[in-house]
Amino acid sequence: MERRTATSLLGWGVLLLFVAPLCAGFLGTLLPAFGLVPGLAETEGFSVLFADARFWPAVRLTLQTGFLATALVMVLTIVCLVCVQRTRVWRWVLASLPPLLAVPHAALAVGVLFLITPSGWVARVFSPWLTGWERPPDFWVAPDAEGMTLVLGLVVKEFPFLLLAALAQLPSLNVEASLSIGRTLGYSPARCWSRLILPQLYPRIRSTLLIILAFNLSVVDMALLLGPGNPPTFSVFLMSLVNDPGMRAAASAGALILALGVFASFVGLYGLEQLISLWAKARRANGRRGATLNRWRGVGVGLVSAVLLFSVLGLVMLVLWSFTRRWRFPDALPQQWSAAHWATRSDVLVQPLVLSVYFAIGTMVLAIVAAVVWLELERLNRVPQINSVWFIPLLVPQVTLLFGWQAVALLMGADGHWLTVLYSHWVYALPYVVLILATAWREHDPAWHHAANTLGGGYWRVLSRVHMPLLAKPLCQAAAVALAVSVAQYLPTLLLGAGRYQTLAIELVTSFGGVDRRVIAALALMQSLLPLLAFFAALIVPWIIMKPRARAWQR
Amino acid sequence: MRTNTRKKTAKSLLFSLLATLALSLPTAHAIEPDSDWTAVVEEARGQTVYFNAWGGSDRINSYLQWAADNLQEQYGVTLKHVKVGDIAEVVGQLEAAKQVGRNEDGNVDLMWVNGENFAAMKRNSLTWGPFADNLEHTNIVKDSPSIQFDFSVPVDGLESPWGGAQLVFIHDTAVMDEPPQSAAELLTYVVGGARFTYPAPPAFHGTTLIKQFLIELTDNPEALAKPVDAATFDEVTEPLWVYLDTLHPELRGKGKSWPNSGEATRQLLDDGEVDIALSFNPNEATAAVRSGQLPDSVRTYVFRDGTIGNTHFVTIPWNASAKAGAMVVANYLLSPEAQARKANPDYWGDPTVLDLTRLNEEDRKAFTDIDLGVWALPIGSGKVLPEPHASWAEALEQAWIERYGS
Structure with a gap:
């Protein structure tokens, strides 16, 4: 019973982490709109x-x-x-x-x-x-x-x-x-x-x-x-x-x-x-x-x-x-x-690329972990099936949530911190990851678990050796989408990062008016290639994972 | 004084209900604007300086990257260029920080400003103090009115000069051999079919161009040196609006669609969509031709009776986290090494604020060796007109937006 409560608390924790900034963002927009925040908006x-x-x-x-x-x-x-x-x-x-x-x-x-x-x-x-x-x-x-x-x-x-x-x-x-x-x-x-x-x-x-x-x-x-x-x-x-x-x-x-x-x-x-x-x-x-x-x-x-x-x-x-x-x-x-600008302008090209990759990988890992935790707990009946909540960030305009989130971050002194930026990327990537994985997770045949359990596999062993590999394809797709979402995030990075995190998205938009068209093209190309590579990897990786297993099966 | 060395005593990150919360305990600032220079340099070592500066030019961005490498090597200071679209936004963020009482650990250590933005910062006490007079390189800076008065506002050491600028026009001799020499001639050219446009104010180049028009057209030029008087504003500016009303329908985009920066007009010139581009850098054309962004046939010029020129500066906000580091950066930006590279069109081409007669032979040679090319504004050819008082920028921008902005 104790463990049951603890694990379902973990699930609720994930949901709370997701919902909290949405509520904070909403309040952070609502209150200033009516002039109710001393110091920030008084009329x-x-x-x-x-x-x-x-x-x-x-x-x-x-x-x-x-x-x-x-x-x-x-x-x-x-x-x-x-x-x-x-x-x-x-x-x-x-x-x-x-x-x-x-x-x-x-x-x-x-x-x-x-x-x-x-x-x-x-x-x-x-x-x-x-x-x-x-x-x-x-x-x-x-x-x-x-x-x-x-x-x-x-x-x-x-x-x-x-x-x-x-x-x-x-x-x-x-x-x-x-x-x-x-x-x-x-x-x-x-x-x-x-x-x-x-x-x-x-x-x-x-x-x-x-x-x-x-x-x-x-x-x-x-x-x-x-x-x-x-x-x-x-x-x-x-x-x-x-x-x-x-x-x-x-x-x-x-x-x-x-x-x-x-x-x-x-x-x-x-x-x-x-x-x-x-x-x-x-x-x-x-x-x-x-x-x-x-x-x-x-x-x-x-x-x-x-x-x-x-x-x-x-x-x-x-x-x-x-x-x-x-x-x-x-x-x-x-x-x-x-090809000279690729070399001579590497100083303005490489840093944004590296930063985008950091945020993308962080977002990808955290979103996959959170989604898997939630869906596993859902499968084990520790948390209920919730579908609508995940749509909130996709349906509410980014401006509305992020103005408020920025105000809250400003009041707390958390604006301009990389964790705040990563957090916002996670909130915007998680819905896609959950929605992609939910179908696969819910349709996954429980017979696999029963069979694996019968063969003596414990929970973690079954999860890591049977469940995850079988779902490698949707997992990889979801990871690629999380990465693509993170790489594309302009507004959260700008507003919550206090302009300090010059990712490819920021660099491309802020410098568009003045920069050399060839450098703009290079930035846009890199911003496109990151998700393209991820989607390509999402096609290849499951195949690599499943191949030895398939061979073993045939034997 | 080891204990005074600034270090983050505790930095704990709490995942709270609302957001990631970064708590930094207040730290002691040993450095004052007039601290002993060796103490400043010592304190600066290891600091990270966030420099908020317009990031719309990749050449400038590359220049700052070069400066960052040297600062790291020579002073152990890490310079991070925070690229902003319009520095007025940063002034706004600082005002917000002031209102919520964030007087420590600010996000901005150094910023690139002048004119109305400096005036706003000075008015609202967002600057730190008279650090500029305390820099090692202050004694080699020019004595010039535009360095002591920023758009008629006394600088008082609150900002440190960085470079000079003048509104210039770039034209393609293959298309237009004899370009217009005044606002009035420009109108005749445009009505006659010449292709022209300018960035919509409050974009910097756009605001400067309408100030230039106003200087030429108004019947009351002496009013421009003083703060805007609401009572006479309409009278002083009337000729400008009459002029723009005629000009706008003839522009590229028919006065309904505007390029978003001066650099964009340079690109439009290369594309053949306009015949005259605007720049605030007399040497920009040289840099652009050499890097393949403009044809060989372009030349730079200013109107017969001159164009607006000014100085741009860097300043340290009152709540900067790394004040010593920011002073070291401001000082480095004034070094002959940094100024000479900046004056070179291959890197930036921004006119220096140093008085070359105060440099030693070797340093002076670094400047005189620079090949500005035939594409740049010929030295000595451009008469410089003073900026109107800082208050004019905002008043003109607002009036422009009311008339043409919606």
Whole structure:
């Protein structure tokens, strides 16, 4: 009984460590917003915020970019499922998903910019032979004032995320059966999808869509790189307030409004969902069979290929620019190549890399340990199954939690400490790790344990020799995701680290305005390579672990 | 005085309910701004100095890395460059720390400031004390008004000079052979189709450019040397807004989308998206051409009647953890060795604050040997205009944001 209590306390300890900063962050934002923190924020911040000329333009811009990007992600995902499956492109789509998911937002944003500015690669490739442009055109700029550059960046990055979530659900939906039944009844494939499959699929990817919507409405790093500056998006506007001591209350008030806005958007999305489902229900029974998909299939395939090609080209741009010496408009490739900046600028490249690796490995180890502890205790019935709590950091805007967390850290004198930064990375990585491992842990056949126990294996022996190796694949995947999440963290590192920890994410964003484009490319490339290597390792390592066992089995 | 040697007596990390909590017990500071220099150097050995400085230029970042290596070797001081986007944010953090009473163990030991940020620090007593007059190298610094008065605010030894700067324009002779020589000419050029843009204030280069425009356009230039008077602000600045109202629709981005730094305009010049770039470094073009970031055909110039110039400084906050170390760093940054490297466009190209006549032959040669190249602002060609009083920066920035920022 004693041990039972002790171990379940361990589980609750893990959960408390996870929840405490979320509560502290919330209170640390709530109280200053109402001016209740002496010394930090003594008068309420809402009136200051509403009086600021940038408030409404920033709100409008945020809603515009956030909703447009989310809608486009949803449309692209559906188009991809309906049009691209069972074509030759499909294999390439599947192959491109994991690397595109692994690449951090900021790095991809840099790649996108290298493509789409008036002097970017897309214009270069077609100039001057097709366009006649000897100099870059001047009828658009990127980033643009309406935030379309940001929308593009968000779509390119979030589309693979939603697609992957949808793909994970398809096997349980029996798509083939639905399609063949529908077709037997004479419905076109597009109608089979819209009437039979999508209504089942949507509820299963709703949580992912909400995460994407929340992210699109509150992102900071990508908005700094791709968003307009005057006015900026709402989160970026709040970032400009939070470091102004007289503005802490206003910044906190804004962070609360952002959280409420995101929540209201969830409700709005739910309402929209209901309307669409009413409309779809009426349509479903109208009996029309619809034309064939063939006409539109080509367009869909083209669209999806273009988006994916765009991301991949963005990454190629990072490689090209990092090895460039001279490359002017309108040349499609650099005039002079050089690997020199990799060597001469190693002083500004190596330190951030090392720091990112430290935080990533720390985050990975701590997140895996915490998740395994929690899920093991859950399996042993020492703690209950909890799913919703892990979603909190993914659904609440980072700005909202981190402003408060920073305020608390500031009051406690813990800001600028590496442990605080590591702690924040852990909080943001743990949800993904738990959610990935939970399925594997819960579906793991208990017969393995019984068999191993019967053979005389104790708890630890069974865990380390049977359970963990069998789950090596999800464990490695979760570890890779934890590493990718840590490497991409901009806001926690900046706010809680007091700017002292120049990781790749920080270095890339803060120095973007001024640094040599070739160094920017090198930084972004390194920030992309870390998670890519991790995902590659996640494919290889389980195979290496299982190989000798499989051989023994065959013998 | 061994016992006075600063060391963290206890550093215990507690995982509390709320966050990781790092408790540092208060430590005694033996060093005062006027302490004996040998005592400062002795105390500094082993200290880590967090230097908060704008990190938007990789050349500057590399220069500081070089300085860090030398400081470690010569003084046993570890210099950590904390790269910031806008030093005003750090001033804000210090004000917040002051409000919550964090008077010890601050996060910032040394910071790169001037102008309105220094004025704000001085006003709110965020500086430590007159350490600058106590540095070993103070006696080789120039006697110049911009070193004694930072944007008209008396320096009083609260900050130590680091380098000089002047607003300059870089143009590509292959595209534009005879660039505009005044604000008025610039407008004519831009309306006539020349490509131009500037970083939106409060970005440093943007604020400086509109101050430059104001100096040229206002009917009341003597008002700029004094603190802003709310009663006359509109009258003094009216010509500026009329000018910008005409200029903005003609800019790259139509006055709705702006580059975020002066360096970004340099990149846009290389891309061909603008015809004139802004810089605050008369030698930046040389460095950029040599490293392959600008074409050989660029040249640097200033307007016919001159452009704004100033001095930038380093200062130590009142709650710095490593004050002795920070003094050693400030002093090293003034050494002929460090200043000569900084003046070299291959590394940075920032004009020195030293009086070359006060150096010995060998040290002077290190400066005169520097090849500034044809791309830099020709020496002696740029008339320097004084900065308006520090209060103008914020007032202009706010007025600009109200008009064009949303």
